[in-house]
Amino acid sequence: MSLPENFQFSKTFEVGSFQVNPDGNIRLTSLADLFQEIAWAHADSAEFGRNLSGMSLMWALSRLDFNIIQFPKWGDSIRLFTGSTGADKLFAFRDFMVWDQQERVLIRGTSSWLLLNSTTKRIQKPVAVLPPALFDPSMKPERQPQKILAKGALVGSETIKVRFSDLDLNYHVNNTSYIRWVENMMAEINLFPSQLSINYLAECVGGNVVELSLFKEGARYFVEGRVGVKLVFIAQVS
Secondary structure (H helix, E strand, O other): OOOHHHOOEEEEEEOOHHHEOOOOEEOHHHHHHHHHHHHHHHHHHOOOOHHHHHHOEEEEEEEEEEEEOOOOEOOOEEEEEEEEEEEEOOEEEEEEEEEOOOOOEEEEEEEEEEEEEOOOOOEEOHHHOOOOOOOOOOOOOOOOOOOOOOOOEEEEEEEEEOOHHHEOOOOEEOHHHHHHHHHHHHHOOOOOOOEEEEEEOOOOEOOOEEEEEEEEEOOEEEEEEEEOOEEEEEEEEO
């Protein structure tokens, strides 16, 4: 079966009761979980996923943007699509799209990834492991997630201690845990964003104490997370 818009892989999911907020809409964290899951499924299907651990290599999500046109709800059947949009220098790019059962677009997203040596944490060139049939090194993405800089007035702060449930298979904070922190912070001011952009800047591990700072500029909010003076992530929501 051919896939729309040059996407290369798809899976169908049903939105579970554990994936929604009290309003019945899918949580941003749950959506990011699904993006992560389909990205790994696609990579595994083409031998550039979990098998790389035997080569002491790992993928690290660097930036993620997504825009929710309409929130999927509890019980909805949704179809997720993903695929490469090329590689540029040290980054590999991946897009996402979500359909409802009537093939209407609910969500679009884009992301950039770095290939790291899991021992030294040194960045490797992604074309060394990416299959050319899927990641044409001559193809550059039309749109890339952008660097975020916090703007506006400081309007809130919070301290988070990294717990065991925040960690991934590499004992680093999972990329979706940062989104959960942002989502919870926004809910405290009764805001449930439909657009999110996040830059992952440094690793964070169990036991770290993360200082979250919330800034507001117009209709936009920014959340910075620091461990000491080290900036580990920054997000923009609206």
